[in-house]
Amino acid sequence: MSIKTTRREFFKAACAGITIGALSGVSCAKPEPVTVKEGYKRLNLGMASYTFRKFSLEDTLVMTNRLGLKHIAFKNFHLELNSTEDVIKAVAEKTRNAGLDLYGCGVVYMTTEDEVHQAFNYAKTAGMRVIIGVPNHELLPLVNTKVQEYDIKLAVHNHGPGDELFPSPQSVYEKIKDLDKRIGLCIDIGHTQRLGIDPSVELEKYADRIYDIHIKDVSAASNEGSAIEGGRGVIDLPKILRTLLKINYTGVAALEYEKDESDPLPGSAETIGCFRGILSVI
Amino acid sequence: MSIKTTRREFFKAACAGITIGALSGVSCAKPEPVTVKEGYKRLNLGMASYTFRKFSLEDTLVMTNRLGLKHIAFKNFHLELNSTEDVIKAVAEKTRNAGLDLYGCGVVYMTTEDEVHQAFNYAKTAGMRVIIGVPNHELLPLVNTKVQEYDIKLAVHNHGPGDELFPSPQSVYEKIKDLDKRIGLCIDIGHTQRLGIDPSVELEKYADRIYDIHIKDVSAASNEGSAIEGGRGVIDLPKILRTLLKINYTGVAALEYEKDESDPLPGSAETIGCFRGILSVI
Secondary structure (H helix, E strand, O other): OOHHHHHHHHHHHHOOOHHHHHHHOOOOOOOOOOOHHHHHHHOEEEEEHHHHOOOOHHHHHHHHHHOOOOEEEEOHHHOOOOOOHHHHHHHHHHHHHOOOEEEEEEEEEEOOHHHHHHHHHHHHHHOOOEEEEEEOHHHHHHHHHHHHHHOOEEEEEOOOOOOOOOOOHHHHHHHHOOOOOOEEEEEEHHHHHHOOOOHHHHHHHOHHHEEEEEEOEEOOOOOOOOEEOOOOOOOOHHHHHHHHHHOOOOOEEEEOOOOOOOOOHHHHHHHHHHHHHHHOOO | OOHHHHHHHHHHHHOOOHHHHHHHOOOOOOOOOOOHHHHHOOOEEEEEHHHHOOOOHHHHHHHHHHOOOOEEEEOHHHOOOOOOHHHHHHHHHHHHHOOOEEEEEEEEEEOOHHHHHHHHHHHHHHOOOEEEEEEOHHHHHHHHHHHHHHOOEEEEEOOOOOOOOOOOHHHHHHHHOOOOOOEEEEEEHHHHHHOOOOHHHHHHHOHHHEEEEEEOEEOOOOOOOOEEOOOOOOOOHHHHHHHHHHOOOOOEEEEOOOOOOOOOHHHHHHHHHHHHHHHOOO
16 A cells, blocks of 8 residues: 555545544645546556457557556467367467456356366466356355365356346356355446346445456446447546545456457447546545 | 536535534535436536547537537637638538537637738637637737637637647736737646646636637646546546536537547547536536
């Protein structure tokens, strides 16, 4: 934690009540802002490579770097789940050589026992720390043994209206709360908002079990909501980011920009810029 | 001014001193944030088309719209200064039909009397309200008669280290302060920062004569500083934006993104996103 952040925390605490402020003589003026550059280091922003689903692995690495992101989770387009061990290792090395942290994969659907085994072997071979996944409910006991065997986290992803397995963060939590602590949530703030649920409330509610987050914006808080550049939609992004700082979230908040699949870089850049701008002043 | 902005101002005033806060019983908690969408409406962000100097007029209009910007000032690449009246009118109409406000042109260098006459005729024919320009010092008396004759503003642009005519906002102000009030400044925050001068201080100092602003970021506060994505450089962008809201700036703050001339859209988008994100929480 930087000195400035410490000072910020101090001011926040001091300004929580008038009495404390009056006693200590601390003004309630906001502390000096951190610079944008400092600000965006307060959260690990990353890339969910589904954003670049129409692009090659090489293009995906270049574009992720161009956005100044350091962490990436691969969708199968960039490394097929049934790849050989050699291919997985080579791609992981290529990604590391590009300066990126290949921290996870997803969304990985697991509908059979074989797919569970495959997903964990794949993640282990690639050196990934988190599988962002959707296991069928009946496979959760097997998944529970796998996270223990491999010491790899599973973050169950919620997909909003129409998802029969895991529409909401709550639907995930109810199924995993009594399982190994390495099974948790990937809260997708867009799909959550499309359910009419405030994603910030969910982030705080399940704070201790959140292992990944898909950040984005959507055009409406309903099933009709569609992907849109960050800041142009209905999600209260400042509240999202304040919540993540409040719960001291240390995982990755990964951009999944679903719009403009044939030209996703500008919208991704606008969204990341918006998140960074907000992070510099909250 | 929106109701939320009014409320924000109230909180700011109430929280300026503990005593007022204690007396009024107003908590020093921050007011609810405006949404990002509401936030960025608090300032007229626009495009300085020099950003798209390697692209056609048509591409420039499409990219400006894609960024969600409403105001554009043309560099000569997109409408040559010696164009016929018919061409100027046709391009202006095309721009309006694309949903954009063609509010100005620049940077227009004026080194002869003919170039002064040309610039004002061009701007008038296109329906522009501001010429962002650099007249030779000896042409300022002529410019003074032209702004009166045409009722079009001239915003003199400062170009930082190495500019012998107008390096700093102060160098502009000293030459124009006693001229018609329609002659003012276009403060380029990047070139100002590269002089080692805080552009926010200059914005406040010359608030009543600022008719355009070039927004951007630079990598260093020296002659060696170069263009960089907004938020990644050294300019205190939150301070810039707080200052513009404080001085109630009603002109356009136009993005001049000088990096990546062959592919400027992603960096432009990141920069605009950063400005919008900040605007939503200050």
